[in-house]
Amino acid sequence: MPERRGTQHGTPHEGSGSYEHYLDGLPRALADVAATGRRLTREELKTRRTLGEQAAEDGHGLRALVVAHLAAARAAWPAGPGSTESTLAALAAVEQAVDAFAEGYERAQRLTVRREEAARREFIDDLLYGRSDLGRLAERAERFGLHLSRAHAVAVAEGPSAYVEGGPTARRVAAAVLARYDSRNILLTTKNGRLLCIAPGDEDEILIHFAQQAYAATDGGRVAIGRPQPGPGGVVQSYEEALAALEMAERLNLSGPVLRAADLLIYPVLTRDRQAMADLVSHTLGPLTAARGGAGPLLETLTAYFDAGCVAAEAARRLNLSVRALTYRLERIHHLTTADPADPAHRYMLQTAVIGARLLDWPNRPL
Structure with a gap:
């Protein structure tokens, strides 16, 4: 094999000492591979994956760990001339070792991400449903x-x-x-x-x-x-x-x-007493069900009329009707309910009933 470069004593790259635990057994395995031409064993690769997982869990960066592996490989490289076959075997072993280590590292990271996502989702569910103890919830919230x-x-x-x-x-x-x-x-x-x-x-x-x-x-x-x-x-x-x-x-x-x-906030107030609102809708707008076509078209007319600020021309435009057709509908509503939409004395009751009907989904749902 080619002559070794680097330090005279073959020590790892500067700074790799803190990673010695994650390099355990690697120099010996590489030296044996260079001498025999064998590949790394299944057990040796399993050890590298396990050490990769430990390194990820301990919070080390993968880049520095790869550099430490390459420095360890350089330090373990046999001195003196060698065959091309032994050189290629050693290089393949380094590739295997780094790949197995990175695989274990990435697997640990994926597991950590999944645990974090699960913890985050559990916290969000507890936060939005109010299921957890509030004191404990406040402690967990700071993490997020x-x-x-x-x-x-x-x-x-x-x-x-x-x-x-x-x-x-x-x-x-x-x-x-x-x-x-x-x-x-x-x-x-x-x-x-x-x-x-x-x-x-x-x-x-x-x-x-x-x-x-x-x-x-x-x-x-x-x-x-x-x-x-x-x-x-x-x-x-x-x-x-x-x-x-x-x-x-x-x-x-x-x-x-x-x-x-x-x-x-006005809408929850209106529906707080649902029965009272249902009674208002039934009493005020119930007679509209006697109209040809049912209450729906006339209720839609009232909605557009009130949304338009009780301006007949604007309400007619929104409904794609002529002003005369709209006026006829308003007169029909007055006739059926005895409440005149154009009369301020009747307007508030009618408008409140219309809002209640929309909130209660009447007449699609029975009151």
């Missing part, structure tokens, strides 16, 4: 950058298709948010096909930026932002408010890509 003694708010985005953890859309949104704001105070994740951003309650601009990015990434969709809530249980409260806002937006067909739970 959340200090639950502060108030937090949650933004929930839903798009035309479900968000997938680690999917391209979720990664793109996360990258856009984390490129601008401190990742230590933000938790981005997915839940039930929706994309979530949890941020300190006094940093509203983070949630707004998240909403903008989520809307742009899906070419549509909708984002709801819960109110800031304090304490370990505040995250789940804000999350539930955001979910409720998305549900109300769907039922009421609210416009705008970003909804704030704070702006929609």
Whole structure:
């Protein structure tokens, strides 16, 4: 074999001493390979994989460990002339050793990543469902950058298709948010096909930026932002408010890509006593079921009329009707219900009943 280069005494590369444990048995095996031309045994390769796993678990970098392996190989290289066959055998053994070591190292890293992902998912589930002891939850939260003694708010985005953890859309949104704001105070994740951003309650601009990015990434969709809530249980409260806002937006067909739970507080108030609301809808709008075609078209007319600020021309435009046809429908509603949509004295009752009907999904569902 060719004459050995490096230090006169054949010691490993400077700095490799701290890695001696992970090089255990390698110099002897390489010397034997060079002398006999054999390949590394199955047991020797298993040892290299095991040491690679240990090195990963101990937090060492793979690059420095590979350098240490090459330095050890150089140190163990036999001095003096040698055959081409023995040289090739030694080089093949070095390749085998480094490959097996790297395989074990990468396997340990994958296991660590899986454990971290499982721990993160378990924490997120406990955080959003409020199932864990709050004191213990606060301790675990610090590991993921959340200090639950502060108030937090949650933004929930839903798009035309479900968000997938680690999917391209979720990664793109996360990258856009984390490129601008401190990742230590933000938790981005997915839940039930929706994309979530949890941020300190006094940093509203983070949630707004998240909403903008989520809307742009899906070419549509909708984002709801819960109110800031304090304490370990505040995250789940804000999350539930955001979910409720998305549900109300769907039922009421609210416009705008970003909804704030704070702006929609009137709707939970209206539905807090469901039976009272059902009675109002039944009493006020129930007679519309006697109309030809049922209550649906007339209820749609009232919705458009109130959404247009009670301007008949604008409501007709939204419904693709003539103003005369719209006026006829309003008169028909007045006749059936005895309540005149154009009369301010009747308007509040009718509009409240219309909102209640949309929240209760009437007349599609019986009251």
